[in-house]
Amino acid sequence: MTHPTRRITLGLLGTLLAMALPLAAAQTFPSKTVTLVVPFPPGGGPDLAARVLAEKLAPKLGQPVVVDNRPGAGALLGASAVARSAADGHTLLFTPNTVVISPHVLAPGAGGGVDVHKDLVPVIAPATTPMVLVANPQLGATTLKGLVELARKSPGVPYGSPGNGSPMHFAGEMLKRSAQVDLMHVPYRGVGPSITAALSGEVKLLFTGLGGAVPHIKAGKLIPLALTEKARSPLLPDVPTATEQGVAGVEVNAWYGVLAPAGTPAPVIARLNKEFNDALKLPDVRERLAGAGLDVLGGTPQVLADFMKADNERYGKLAKELNIKAD
Structure with a gap:
């Protein structure tokens, strides 16, 4: 039989070892390249924000x-790749809140069956972004009222979004319900492709993040019809919200979050959170993100955890109410 004292000693050693491992991981982190996985194509808001911050994080992390x-x-798909990676802080997900919303719309098991609430842990919410409804000039509508009249005369007007389960997809379905019009959802594989489609006239109506749309709005290539927010944006102060134009209930939120694989040591999460927050305080970072239509946020991991919980509940309920499914 094992002597009781030996059992106690072994148990104590195991406890001390378990406590020492996260500390050791934090002390050696990072030991190699840090990868920010963006689950959308290049050219959209998440990609731009990730690249701006990656540039500033590299010297801070020394890798x-x-x-x-x-x-x-x-x-x-991107979330699943990160969840399967080593829980050491070297592979992170940089994503919009689509990652929390899309499971309520896509088929069970989509993207490899990742559970973003169990398989990933929050690091920081770097920014939020206003949402806007824009039209190609070929559509023939320059206001939200004009769009509603057009949709009632010609049911089935197509509208684009960055993808199934995106906040923009939900905004379109909210508009259909609130204005009692028939619109047809056309999903794209990210903000960049959806804006390209709107510019070319492939789809003449688009819900998108404000950042990617502003340059094209200022150039006259896209017409802003409404902000799908509670308030106007300083970037487009003359563009009213949908509610201001008599179409209530068309409000969606969009935030960007950084997540790590579940099991990542707390000291590593704390180091990453600090470095991201420090980068977000840099004047040129704030200027570049603001110029892209993003509102700098930051804060503790709990801020992102609260966002994720709230959106999971809100959009889960809306998906059932509006019967939103993948197109």
Whole structure:
């Protein structure tokens, strides 16, 4: 039989070892390149924000920081890749809140069956972004009222979004319900492809993040019809919200979050959170993100955890109410 004292000693050693491992991981982190997986193609808001921050994080961490675009399945393919990676802080997910919303719309198991609430842990919410409804001039509508009248005369007007389960997809379905019009959803594989489609006239109506749309709005290539927010944006102060134009209930939120694989040591999460927050305080970072239509946020991991919980509940309920499914 094992002597009781020996059992106690072994148990104590095991406890001390378990306590020492996260500390050791934090002390050696990072030991190689840090990868920010963006689950959408290049060219959209998440990709831009990730690249701006990667540039500033590299010298702070003393290792290269690269962006890896892995689009597909409403951000779940990228999320799954990160969840399967080593829980050491070297592979992170940089995603919009689509990753929390799309599981309520896509088929079970989409993207490899990742559970973003169990398989990933929050690091930081770097920014939020206003949402806007824009039209190609060929559509023939320059106001939200004009769009509603057009849709009632010609049911089935197509509208684009960055993908199934995106906040923009939900905004379109909210508009259909609130204005009692028939619109047809056309999903794309990210913000960049959806804006390209709107510019070319492939789809003449688009819900998108404000950042990617502003340059084209200022150039007259896209017409802003409404902000799908509670308030106007300083970037487009003359563009009213949908509610201001008599179409209530068309409000969606969009935030960007950084997540790590579940099991990542707390000291590593704390180091990453600090470095991201420090980068977000830099004047040129704030200027570049603001110029892209993003509102700098930051804060503790709990801020992102609260966002994820609230959106999971809100959009889960809306998906059932509006019967939103993948197109």
